[in-house]
Amino acid sequence: MRNHLFIKLCGLKTEEDVDTAAEVGADAIGFMFADSPRRVDATTAIRLIERIPSHVMTVGVFRNQPVGYIRSVANITGIGAVQLHGKEERGHFAALRDGSWTLIRGASYREPVPQCGQMGEDILLLDAPTPGAGIPWDWTRKAFRSPGDEWLLAGGLTPDNVAEAVEITRPWGVDVSSGIERVRGVKDSALIRAFVKAARAVA
């Protein structure tokens, strides 16, 4: 029996989204504070975070934004984790170490494969070249080796392919955004349920 698979659902925007995610047992819920059709403002995030049980990790996703802005959004909203998903270097991660947040690094799969902790992050999220586009990278490649302990597989995951992706790559967790939407930027409760069910079914 494998360990618990950590499931992060990203880009949620409504009460219905977060209530469904909590009900089906998501481990983390991501809010987009970077340019995206899923972007929310801090006021919306605060309202949504109030509904989320404390055992669920709340994640703010940022991309190439100043440390001061990230810190202020993190403080105002009370998010539990900061995900840096752009070209942020080690200095960005180091500057954000003074908070109580878990630090997540979103990196595109490439050779050499990014490794867990390389930039000072706590969790690595291994993604496709274009984040949030619903396009998978080739996780079926035979030479794939785990980048470390706490890493999330992301990029084009759906209820239909998540089980196979987990079986092949054996990640610590998975992350999804487009695969739980029928319309870009709009989450679908049935797809959220189907995704979590399929991911949890992997032995």
Ligand SMILES: O=C(O)c1ccccc1NCC(=O)[C@H](O)[C@H](O)COP(=O)(O)O
């Ligand atoms: O989701 C976005 O629109 C986005 C935009 C800019 C930077 C990061 C973004 N998303 C980060 C995530 O963690 C997504 O869940 C991840 O890229 C997977 O997305 P998808 O392939 O759509 O499942």
